[in-house]
Amino acid sequence: MDKYSIYDLSRFRIEQARECLQSAETLMSINHHKDAANRSYYCIFHLMRAVLALDSFDSKKHSGIISEFQKRYIKTEKFSVKFSDTIKDAFDIRNDSDYQDFYTISKADVQLQIENAKEFLEAVKVYVTTFAKEQK
Numbered sequence: 001m002d003k004y005s006i007y008d009l010s011r012f013r014i015e016q017a018r019e020c021l022q023s024a025e026t027l028m029s030i031n032h033h034k035d036a037a038n039r040s041y042y043c044i045f046h047l048m049r050a051v052l053a054l055d056s057f058d059s060k061k062h063s064g065i066i067s068e069f070q071k072r073y074i075k076t077e078k079f080s081v082k083f084s085d086t087i088k089d090a091f092d093i094r095n096d097s098d099y100q101d102f103y104t105i106s107k108a109d110v111q112l113q114i115e116n117a118k119e120f121l122e123a124v125k126v127y128v129t130t131f132a133k134e135q136k
Helices: 006-029 033-053 062-074 082-099 107-135
Strands: none
Touching: 006 033, 006 107, 033 062, 033 082, 033 107, 062 082, 082 107
């Protein structure tokens, strides 16, 4: 990672998140709701990792990423507390849809999750851009 900065890593992870969001929207358009929910969760997950990269923090566990993001950014109000529910709901839906037999999710619920992921994406982009400007 020597040749890349933490900002480069953060921007890379934001791009991963955008790709997941685009996949979620495509899957939604063909009524693959569970897969769309999965991709929208991964959008949110990559966004949390993008922000945590600025602190040089990473974890191999999803729970570690979520916990650390909550502690460093939600509880300190660097990000709105509403994103706490966005993260929790997306994580729960992804787990249910990936691991529970016969789980179904409504189109409306997936659409809401995608909209929440878009809102989180915009908030993270602003945060990372502001961080980069402050570092110069």
